[in-house]
Amino acid sequence: MTSTMHVAVTVNGRRHQAEVEPRRLLVHLLREDFGLTGTHVGCDSSTCGACTILVDGRSAKSCTMLAVQADGREITTIEGMEQGTTLHPLQQAFTDQHGLQCGFCTPGMIMQASWLLGENADPSDDQIRHGIAGNLCRCTGYVNIVKAIDQAAGELRAQAVAPLAAETA
């Protein structure tokens, strides 16, 4: 029964492989097999969102997915957000707006926010709050997290317009 299965996934653009037991959780594959410890584990009940990543572009709690379910899929974790040596606008905004204190929830918050901004480039404060309803923060009280996501949304919209403006100029 404890036979292993082969899993091949693309994580942050790089192909990774492993032999795993079917019961291995995706978050443990990332943290322990691949050494990507930016994805955190905060609870045992699928409620805290600290483990949030993108799987084929859809935000997922990686403690609530088996490694074998991810076979053949594309994964983005917090380690994949930096663009070269430049912080992603979300990472920069969390720094600028003091969107974190202990930082434990931050990787999950940023990954969930990146999914949210993909769905809705210009969310209201209320839509941001609903968008991060599955991510708990015990430190900040959320106000600065909402401000950070709002700042990043503006920055990403400006980046999307800038290349077009350059073309038409």
Added chain:
Amino acid sequence: MIPAAFDYARPSSLDEALRLLHDREGEAKVLAGGYSLIPLLRYRLAQPGLLVDIGNLDDLAYVREAGGQLQIGARTTHHQLEQSDLVQRSGLWSDAAGGIGDPQVRNWGTLGGSVAHADPSSDWPAVLLASRASVVVRDLKRERVIPAREFFLDTFVTAIEPTEILTEIRVPLPPPGTGGAYAKTERKAGDFATAAAAVQVTVDAGGAITAAGVALSAVSETPFVVVAAEAALLGAHASPELESSVRRAAAEGCNPTRDGHGPVDYKRAMAGEMAVRALRRALARAGA
């Protein structure tokens, strides 16, 4: 926690999945979104010998209208339902879709998984009951169509056999003059309901109610139909007295238990309040 060991298969066709359930009857379990099953595996409350992952069966994810029905594939996610124009036409269904859990849960959790799991606090079962939907299941040999009102048997117990897969939910398209709503109260965003009510009513040109569906979640062993409330609504016109009857029928018809969501009296009061809120919104949407 770490789940107990199990075998895993991700079949590429429904027949292959049904064959696996048949060959390993009693120890095989379907895995859909995993947002109910994987927590149970981690707590070791479920210890199946084989997981049959239907994640590759993309032909089970659809929303379409055909034969006077809204037909929804079992693997359609809560988020896909939230986004579907066809689902948006039903106030009842669209209210419920956006209020389930949190965005990650809605991204992966499925309608079929929720209905098959039959958690008494989950949202879809009451919606199916109020809209008089039916549940399509199949095994290797045959397909069965089970009315929702005969489907939810007990806490986490449904009419599905271990060798069957839930493939589709069928919802009759309501006549003009129909409105529906789902009202839910929860302790915090993203939580299961403390009490919730699903209501659908059809109103004629004179304002009389000609069809009614009322069901409650989270306040009994199973989601259930409030028969006395439906009886009070039939033939009646909107009025404060009618609201009182529905409130009383819901509060008296439920059988809540005391838990972290609150004491019994509070839950009864919330069941009544949610039923009235859903009724008001349903009537307004029906044009009454």
